[in-house]
Amino acid sequence: MSIVTSDIGAPQRRGAHTRGYTPAQLAVALLIAAFLLVFLIVPVGTVIFVAFAEPGGGLTLSHFESFFHISLMRESFWNSLYVALMSVVFATIIAVPLAYFTVRFRFRGALLIQTLGVLPLIMPPFVGAVAMQLIFGRSGSVNLLLQDAFGISLPLMDGLNGVIFVEALHYFPFILMNLVVALSNVDSAMEESAQNLGASGSRLFRRIVFPLAMPGYVAGASLVFVKVFDDLGTPLVLNVTNMLAPQAYLRITSVGIEDPVGYVISVLMIAFSLFALWASALALKGRDYATLQRGGSSLAKRSLGPLQTVFAYAWIIFVLLVVLTPHLGILLLSFAKVWSFSVLPDAYTLQHYGTIVQDSPMMIWNTVLYCGLAALIDVILGTAIAYLILRTRLPFRRALDFLASAALAIPGVVLAIGYLRTFRGVELPFTDGELLTSSWLLLVIAYAVRRLPYALRSCMAALQQLHVSLEEAAENLGATKQRTVTRIVVPLMAGGMLAGFVTSFMTAAVELSATIMLTTSQSAAPMSYGIYLYMQSAAGRGPGAALGVLAVLLVALGTYLSHRFLRSRAVDLDRQL
Amino acid sequence: MKIALFGRRLLAAAVFAAMPLATHAQVLTVVTSFPKDLTEVYKKAFEQRNPGVKVEVLNKGTSAGVAYVREAPATNKPDIFWASAPDAFEVLAKDKLLQKYEGKNPAVPAKIGSYPVNDPEGYYYGQALAGYGLMWNTRYMKANKLPEPREWADLTKPAYFGHVAVSSPSRSGTTHLTVETILQGEGWARGWAQMLQIAGNSAAITERSFGVPDGVNNGQFGIGLVIDFFGLSAKASGFPVEFVYPSVTAIVPANIGLIANAKNAELGKKFIAFSLSQEGQELLLDPKISRLPVLPAVYAKAPKDYPNPFTGKIKAKVNFDSDLSEARYYVVSSIFDQTITFRHKELVAATKAIHDATAKLHGKNNAQAQKLLTEARELAFSPIVGEEKAKDKEFLALFRDTKRNAEKTKQITGLEEYWNSLARKNYARAAELAGQAAALAR
Amino acid sequence: MNKVSLEARNIAMSYGKNVVLKDINLVIGPGEFFALLGPSGSGKSTLLRLIAGFNAAQSGQLLIDGHDVSNVPPWRRNVGMVFQNYALWPHMTVRQNVAFGLEERKLPKAQIDAKVRAALELVGLADYAARRPSQLSGGQQQRVALARTIAIEPQVLLLDEPLSNLDAKLRVQMRTELRSLQRKLGITTIFVTHDQEEAMTTADRIAVMDQGVIQQIGTPMALYDEPVNRFVANFVGSINLVRGRIEPAANGRATFRCPVFGALDVPDGTLRSGDAEIAIRPHAMALSRTREGTRQTWAEGLIAEREFLGEFVRYTVKAGETLFIADQAHYKGCAVYAPGDVVQLGLDPALARVLPAADADAREAHAH
Known part of the structure; x- marks a missing residue:
């Protein structure tokens, strides 16, 4: 999940024409640019503008002043910062030993760790949060047991602690994965030369290995920071509203779309996202240490000593247990008749699944429809942009890449606020005055824009692997550019495109930030909104959990399929070479 | 080319999915703060009785709902507004966002206690009744050996320290009604003293009103201050909870109203009529809903222990004054936040010190210690704003005016900061005094 | 500096069933510049890493200074x-890189500074101390790596293909520098290379390795003049190999019979009869229009190819069914032959060396 724009080499094509692009390519590029302009730049620009706009015209900082005058806002500001930073800290504590074990030791636990890297990600944090409350909360299973045994209770889920706990547990795989990649790219000679010069043990790790893997860590950590800072669903589900994202949501939905404070929050959120991404880009800049050198090999793996084995497995099993609790909890809750002040539910029932099948099949269908459409848009745009960047010499192709990637820095809440403000009153053509802002189409577009960077990376990678000679051969045999794209490029890129599709689909399926702001009616609501809605009443906990289980299964299935497809695809490519 | 094919199918599917929405003329749009459990039942029942009609439910928080109605374009207003808080309807009526019309069910009594069930001007109608009370988790109480509370005042007792949960009026309309009910029922000074003591005994000031019943349901908290249907519906859903109305409570209607310029006004009226009819009112008895119907005849069909506000069984001592409530809305919210929500840690510490000292002084006759303790109580449990000031029109107006300019903002923020720091100082001093008192008892 | 010796005794090592080092015996004298030469996969780097301690032998001993x-x-x-x-660690400056080993040895700061400076001066990079490795050229990086290693004043210096990452010109320059630096420090040095020219120009002695076995140890000249087997003969310089039969005669001489040259009187101490090969360097082959030399045995051949290399011309000559390489020194006015010319190919048996019989599936008659 690298977030830094990949380096784009000069186009390899040496066409006869000096312009380096055809009119059709130009037209496609302009269309994409227009799409991004309307659905990304203008809405975000509007948000920023409103935050600085004087009611009578002109620019002012007074909205920011009043923001910091409101103690709730100050509190929210610090809380968001605190939660994001602490989540990074705890995610680091979980991830670093796991990454170290994976890279350093030859043992079976590495497989467990790989599983650990995926398990949390398939559980949307706001779904997991409910279950965590029941298991780690004030009278949750764990604390009830602790109370019984030792008379103590841990405030794991109280207020901000709960948010930090849930987020750290959900997002630590980002650090784990980035760190494992970075560590395994450290050339063994780097370590050996230090040993040769007399360094060993933890000192060696601290002075040489970890600094070399630092860029990978920073990339992961900044991603965690951004994600936590953006997250609206988790604090809302945990009843925490004194943070920036919930405040932006509450201000805009209850005070109204004119409330400048909502825009100030938005600008702050963008600023922090940009800051985190900038910091990670800075950390990576000129420090692409962690690349294996020619003829190099990865760090040597050792066998675990007995003490190390005990510690490693203890840690892995502990993390695995904690990571599995939300999954287990939500599953139990979905089958539970009543679960209150007890370690496990009193009795079990299938009724909640019946309820959702009866009440909410529309929501499941909506999720499939919206996320499918959004992912389709992403793949089409991603392929087109990748092609324009890598295969043409359009003058503004880099700008296009930058535009498409810029969505990374825009929190879902902010994009939604931008849409609501920019498109208010805009009616959909061919309908009876239906508003764009109350149409599910806007949700699809928001999903598509926010996930475009991931799909684009996927498509770029797929196209980069494709040697230009394959296309030239087609052209040489008489295919036009368009025919070449449809008959050669797209089929060969299919793996990357599918990976992009699945990533976009899955992440959109469990996103709540933009969803909660842009969903208007129940019948047009996707599953993620449905889960949130169900969780708002006592009787809705069971059906909400059941819907959550379905969402988890959907995401797990997607993850599995994309892994499988990518693997078989990699095998294909190997065979081809 | 699988993707392209898949894409085509999806696109076709999208067109199909969009079609019924676009072609259906009979869509009723309901903006509501009520949970899906309630709306789903009404939606189904109404659609069944009116073939071809589709009910579109827009779930919004009360204030978000008001904002939504206000900001919807004139050509595309939703039809129905349906929520608990009477203030929200007053705001809508004042802004001419509701449509006046004669549609009441004559069988519905005009008043509950002294409170009019329907809007006297005919902008909106009481559709259900709601009272405020105490909800507790029986397992939690048993595990912690706590007696069942009956009155708000019970919650000030040391036994309940750390077991209570309340929300903040600034975050939830229903909590505001609860706090206001106590203030009106007990009077400003006593009411605040009680509120501060309850808050001092609270484990948490939850960020949303649903956080309280939710926490009681899953056993995080022992006792919560909640609106009745939260307790009743949870109990009916099988949770080990109980609910009582204390004597200092008010019964107020939850309302339904037709939105001005509603796109489907006739259908809207039909829905309101349905919701007020015998059939519509009976739906409220659904265990998942558990609200009090406004139609007395419906109670005949209710389960045995169902509370009936028309029999006088619920004492409802308080005659809720919604004008007063509205007048000091922001002041109450702000005082609550500055002295309770934001200073909760310090308040709890002071409360604990006072409880400890009280326990130590029990049965001992130490005048000086008693004096110190009384002083500590005064400091910790007195409202930061006196009753006189709370009635000051100018003071109230300062907070009430929603159009705030920089000058006013500064004034308000200055006041809030003053309250905040004063509360912190008071609580610290109270804890200190209580500590001294406890030391003297030794 | 105390010069130390290094000795390997019966070292064997394998990864599972894959034997990578077989019965390695080696004695390297104090201050010697010793090269491990072999193709990739020959086990030379494994042996070097074993000396450094990164690999462990299953059996055998490694002795440093006894x-x-x-x-x-x-x-x-x-x-x-x-x-x-x-x-080089990219997150550290040149100075920090060089100081690392000294810091690990917990030397006083002043001493570290002095030693770092001395080491950098020795490699001529004193002015680059504050730079990062990425800001240096390949040659400079290599010097920093060297400075970093010699700063700790090791008993033995190991160089793993030290010149392979440099371009051709720099490689020649660096190898001279390495040699003179080693002389100056007098430190026992082992270096690994696959480039025979590099090994021969720099090393005091060379061990030629193949398939985990040391094939031959000796001075560069000894290896060149008296390869013990076909592999060494092939790997060190170019050579012509002629298959035939050997019949021992008295006084360390033998008769070698082959189809092209008939019977040759060659020096051989083994006095065994059977299939054998003789090896002879290309420049020891004579080429002439007439059979004019007396020491040589002559055969008629046909020029198949000609490569002009400046100092000499390399002819590929077909005699009978065998291809020979004959390098003829070039100077203005010397005899030159063109492909297709019929020539006389002369072989001086005194310059040939008899090798044990090659494998049945012998390679081409000549190799580089």
Whole structure:
């Protein structure tokens, strides 16, 4: 999940024409640019503008002043910062030993760790949060047991602690994965030369290995920071509203779309996202240490000593247990008749699944429809942009890449606020005055824009692997550019495109930030909104959990399929070479 | 080319999915703060009785709902507004966002206690009744050996320290009604003293009103201050909870109203009529809903222990004054936040010190210690704003005016900061005094 | 500096069933510049890493200065190694890189500074101390790597393909520098290379390795003049190999019979009869229009190819069914032949060396 724009080499094509692009390519590029302009730049620009706009015209900082005058806002500001930073800290504590074990030791636990890297990600944090409350909360299973045994209770889920706990547990795989990649790219000679010069043990790790893997860590950590800072669903589900994202949501939905404070929050959120991404880009800049050198090999793996084995497995099993609790909890809750002040539910029932099948099949269908459409848009745009960047010499192709990637820095809440403000009153053509802002189409577009960077990376990678000679051969045999794209490029890129599709689909399926702001009616609501809605009443906990289980299964299935497809695809490519 | 094919199918599917929405003329749009459990039942029942009609439910928080109605374009207003808080309807009526019309069910009594069930001007109608009370988790109480509370005042007792949960009026309309009910029922000074003591005994000031019943349901908290249907519906859903109305409570209607310029006004009226009819009112008895119907005849069909506000069984001592409530809305919210929500840690510490000292002084006759303790109580449990000031029109107006300019903002923020720091100082001093008192008892 | 010896005794090592080192015996004298030469996969780097302590032998002993270090971890061996890719830590400056080993040895700060400066001055990079490795050229990086290693004053210096990452011109310059630096420090040095020219120009002695076995140890000249087997003969310089039969005669001489040259009287101490090969360097082959030399045995051949290399011309000559390489010194006005010319090919048996019989599936008659 690298977030830094990949380096784009000069186009390899040496066409006869000096312009380096055809009119059709130009037209496609302009269309994409227009799409991004309307659905990304203008809405975000509007948000920023409103935050600085004087009611009578002109620019002012007074909205920011009043923001910091409101103690709730100050509190929210610090809380968001605190939660994001602490989540990074705890995610680091979980991830670093796991990454170290994976890279350093030859043992079976590495497989467990790989599983650990995926398990949390398939559980949307706001779904997991409910279950965590029941298991780690004030009278949750764990604390009830602790109370019984030792008379103590841990405030794991109280207020901000709960948010930090849930987020750290959900997002630590980002650090784990980035760190494992970075560590395994450290050339063994780097370590050996230090040993040769007399360094060993933890000192060696601290002075040489970890600094070399630092860029990978920073990339992961900044991603965690951004994600936590953006997250609206988790604090809302945990009843925490004194943070920036919930405040932006509450201000805009209850005070109204004119409330400048909502825009100030938005600008702050963008600023922090940009800051985190900038910091990670800075950390990576000129420090692409962690690349294996020619003829190099990865760090040597050792066998675990007995003490190390005990510690490693203890840690892995502990993390695995904690990571599995939300999954287990939500599953139990979905089958539970009543679960209150007890370690496990009193009795079990299938009724909640019946309820959702009866009440909410529309929501499941909506999720499939919206996320499918959004992912389709992403793949089409991603392929087109990748092609324009890598295969043409359009003058503004880099700008296009930058535009498409810029969505990374825009929190879902902010994009939604931008849409609501920019498109208010805009009616959909061919309908009876239906508003764009109350149409599910806007949700699809928001999903598509926010996930475009991931799909684009996927498509770029797929196209980069494709040697230009394959296309030239087609052209040489008489295919036009368009025919070449449809008959050669797209089929060969299919793996990357599918990976992009699945990533976009899955992440959109469990996103709540933009969803909660842009969903208007129940019948047009996707599953993620449905889960949130169900969780708002006592009787809705069971059906909400059941819907959550379905969402988890959907995401797990997607993850599995994309892994499988990518693997078989990699095998294909190997065979081809 | 699988993707392209898949894409085509999806696109076709999208067109199909969009079609019924676009072609259906009979869509009723309901903006509501009520949970899906309630709306789903009404939606189904109404659609069944009116073939071809589709009910579109827009779930919004009360204030978000008001904002939504206000900001919807004139050509595309939703039809129905349906929520608990009477203030929200007053705001809508004042802004001419509701449509006046004669549609009441004559069988519905005009008043509950002294409170009019329907809007006297005919902008909106009481559709259900709601009272405020105490909800507790029986397992939690048993595990912690706590007696069942009956009155708000019970919650000030040391036994309940750390077991209570309340929300903040600034975050939830229903909590505001609860706090206001106590203030009106007990009077400003006593009411605040009680509120501060309850808050001092609270484990948490939850960020949303649903956080309280939710926490009681899953056993995080022992006792919560909640609106009745939260307790009743949870109990009916099988949770080990109980609910009582204390004597200092008010019964107020939850309302339904037709939105001005509603796109489907006739259908809207039909829905309101349905919701007020015998059939519509009976739906409220659904265990998942558990609200009090406004139609007395419906109670005949209710389960045995169902509370009936028309029999006088619920004492409802308080005659809720919604004008007063509205007048000091922001002041109450702000005082609550500055002295309770934001200073909760310090308040709890002071409360604990006072409880400890009280326990130590029990049965001992130490005048000086008693004096110190009384002083500590005064400091910790007195409202930061006196009753006189709370009635000051100018003071109230300062907070009430929603159009705030920089000058006013500064004034308000200055006041809030003053309250905040004063509360912190008071609580610290109270804890200190209580500590001294406890030391003297030794 | 105390010069130390290094000795390997019966070292064997394998990864599972894959034998990588077989019965390695080696004695390297104090201050010697010793090269391990072999193709990739021959086990030379494995042996070097074994000396550094990164690999462990299943059996055998490794002695440095007479002490068995087989069980000493890398960080206690005091064996300095310069890695093929230099392994300079990119997150540290040149100074920090060079100081690292000294810091690990917990030397006083002043001493570290002095030693770092001295090491950098020795490699001529004193002005580059504050730079990062990425700001240096390949040659400079290689010098930093060297400075970093010699700063700790190791007992033995190991160089793993030290010149392979440099361009051709720099390589020649660096190898001279390495040689003179080694002379100046007098440190026992082992270096690994696959380039026979590099090994021969720099090393005092060379061990030629193939398939985990040391094939031959000797001075560069000894290896060149008296290869013990076909592999060494082939690997060190170019050579013509002629298959035939040997019949021992008295006084360390034998008769070698082959189809092209008939019977040759060659020097051979083994006095065994059977299939054999003789090896002869291309420049020891005579080429002429007429059979004019008396020491040579002559055969008629046809020029198949000609390569002009400046100092000499390399002819590929077909005699009978065999292809020979004959290098003829070139100077203005010397005899030159063109492809297709019929020539006389002369072989001086005194310059040939008899090798044991080659494998049945013998390679081409000539190789480089």
